[in-house]
Amino acid sequence: MNSVKDFEAKEVLKYFFEPRSVAIIGVSRHEGKPGYHVLENFVVNKEKGVFKGEIYPVNPKGGEILGLKVYRSVLEIPNEIEHAVIIVPAAIVPKVLEECGKKGVKAVTIISSGFSEIGNVELEEEVKRKAKKYGVRIIGPNGLGVFSPYTGVDTIFLPPFKKNGYGKELLSTPRPQKGYIALISQSGAFGISALDYTAGIGIGISKFVSYGNRIDIDEAPIIKYLGDDPSTRVITIYVEGIRRGREFMEACKEVTLKKPIIVLKAGRTSAGTRAAASHTASLAGSIQIYNAAFKQSGCIAADTLEALFDMAKALVFQPPAKGRNVAILTDGGGFGVISADMCEYLGLNVSTFSGKLQQKFEELKRKGDLPEFAATRNPIDVTGIATSEMYEISAELVLSSDEVDSLVVIALHHPATMHDDVADRIARVAEKYRKPVVAVDVGETDYARYLRRRFEELHIPAYPSPERAVKAVKALTEYGEYLKKRGVLEEYLKRWEPLSSLKRNNISIS
């Protein structure tokens, strides 16, 4: 594969994600069968007005399913097909693909499994040859394919609901709401779990690709495509091994000038590498080499699924940081200590404020705006008699100072004097300065969950622990440093639009 083909692949991705017509080849009338559920996804999304293309089910038996005429072959369909989804037994995939080729289909998602992953290497080669012969571009096989809540494309064959042992239907394989994070996953199970995670915590997804054995389209063209996708503000990637390292790095170098890319690379230890070899046949490659490549191309490395989305959320909502100096603002001294530990551990600075800045805090104390015994050297601890006003006034002071590049706001809601307008006040101050602000409230009952949500509605990413918040700040800092190294940070920050202003200016992001 060469860059011309990558360019084509990038172009063809719009057919995968926004087809005017889709053929589902291998539909079934039986609930529980993948070929039923994929068709159902498109039909339901069309009813909802989300999927706007035409849907053509294909099965040699013909007939009608879900109110749609079933064609016996893709060749029988009277109209042009932009995207074909193949869900037939592995052995007949080459034949079906040949028909797609003859039909002139450019984008084919192969969901079917039973290829190289179980040793059927020759069958997979045959599929590759057919694809090449007709210039068909392929996502898959043995993956979940593609999904976007913006366009209603959804080739995930697992239905959203499943019954538990008591016969109760539970949301089992949710599709996340519209969001700003794209996910590319080498592992289908990781991908589906990540969708379950993001749906549950309510952060949403822009586009999802699970390319399975990636016999054709792989990371590089997808990354380039997502780089231009207006609904994607951050790209997240799960990989065990990158196949075309140079192309991957080139794509990342290009795209990271426009938006952040976060990579979770599994198989980082000898035990993990061994497991990866048996899972995706990914070649061993030292994690040091991977990390160097990620760093060089501006990718941020995440170490867990949770961190991947914690960081992504921060980068969706907040601008990159100009430097490593973090201010910590808290109403619980203990979490101030924990945050300071985590900052230093991750290479961020929690420097004692200058005498000049401390003097300003002393003035606030004298005026009675802050408690007499508040700690104000950094961390700032407004103590258990904290109010939202104290948060606002302290945030204003540090964000307006050159000494501070980012702010961690630990707004524990428990003190009687604390109220939820702390979120509004912090968001108001944060909007004035182009410096990243993240929030923390610790707890898993109503008020804590509510306050974190309120922060996020105002585009301040909120975390249930200071450690996770500081990791997010690290990502914002790392991205800022990369942009600075490339000489584009100032320009990037000037161009950077907060989500709120996108909404205010009525810029459509879908």
Added chain:
Amino acid sequence: MNSVKDFEAKEVLKYFFEPRSVAIIGVSRHEGKPGYHVLENFVVNKEKGVFKGEIYPVNPKGGEILGLKVYRSVLEIPNEIEHAVIIVPAAIVPKVLEECGKKGVKAVTIISSGFSEIGNVELEEEVKRKAKKYGVRIIGPNGLGVFSPYTGVDTIFLPPFKKNGYGKELLSTPRPQKGYIALISQSGAFGISALDYTAGIGIGISKFVSYGNRIDIDEAPIIKYLGDDPSTRVITIYVEGIRRGREFMEACKEVTLKKPIIVLKAGRTSAGTRAAASHTASLAGSIQIYNAAFKQSGCIAADTLEALFDMAKALVFQPPAKGRNVAILTDGGGFGVISADMCEYLGLNVSTFSGKLQQKFEELKRKGDLPEFAATRNPIDVTGIATSEMYEISAELVLSSDEVDSLVVIALHHPATMHDDVADRIARVAEKYRKPVVAVDVGETDYARYLRRRFEELHIPAYPSPERAVKAVKALTEYGEYLKKRGVLEEYLKRWEPLSSLKRNNISIS
């Protein structure tokens, strides 16, 4: 303080936690005042039948509050007082304490703040002198005091509910249900947040102590008391600095032979240490020295609040591991890789199974009990066509083998063939072998949450990520290694009772 006094303190702790009579000194009739809410806690718990002692409100104004006669002084109360809770302005604490001394009260919780933490060192010294003079033992001042869902003692002055900005009452400062984990916290805010966290994730608490400035009772006697407390199976501790290191280590050495202790030490870096000095005036002490002390006395170190309770939950439900060999069983290869990485990172072994064990897996494949292309070298990957039966049969095989000391079960619920009886089947196998088993399902919507809960109802600790599960296994392994070093592992395991058998044998744990 000496060990005689520690012995006394340990004895007096039963008055703190199970008083037959309690005086609340400084009650208020005004909602929002700490003196109102502490009284309310006891009154409500008495109505519920949880608190069984007599309640005597004290306020110089007299009258009646919440249906109870208010005494003008503790000296006026006609009966003996086992536990007095002081919630009066700092300046009059010495006077009130003197009265408690004269009354013969042995256990006093001082909630009031305004002592050394804001520079009033002399006032604090005066309190110490009064306490010594009368032999009164003190928890506090400037802490939240004590709480136990078993006995209904609750000196936490923050009411459970609070209104948000829209006037809606939300659960804000919950009291966790009865559980098996004790928590000692040097930071009040950390403590209250930890209660919010444990209540929300439903793991419960046995006893909670927030000792604030710890002018008298500190960690050592509390640890010894909890060591004998039948409702406590695991002790968790948040500290920024240990004051009496020798006594702390002695107490831990004694108690860790009976039950695990997990410590989250904050102030581990220079930034954190500086923050801790300003927060609790804890002396700098290198984290290396702390870690060595923890290790020597059998304490397990946690690095986050989340890890503290992830580990605690595992140690409540599961026995310690005999060695470092972990088996990983998954239906998602990616999470197998991630788990293997995490194991190696934490010093656990994910060794390739012996030829003999692999042979047994091959037999299962031949019989059709496992998928032909399942990976079975470790991790075991039963793939996306996994069934509960495959999990049971694989778990049986590895747990019965000498090659395996613990098992991580990654039971992603998404595949169509997967059902929730996987929890029951795994629990059944786990009960046969005295080896730790932990479970994982990834996702934050209904089915994932439900399946994790089902595992936990069967006493298999369940986690939303493999990394957290592996950290829990690390704690189980570390504790096993410590017991082995002390020469008591075999005996401990013989004596060890799973929660389920405690329940079966009708052993009261309250």
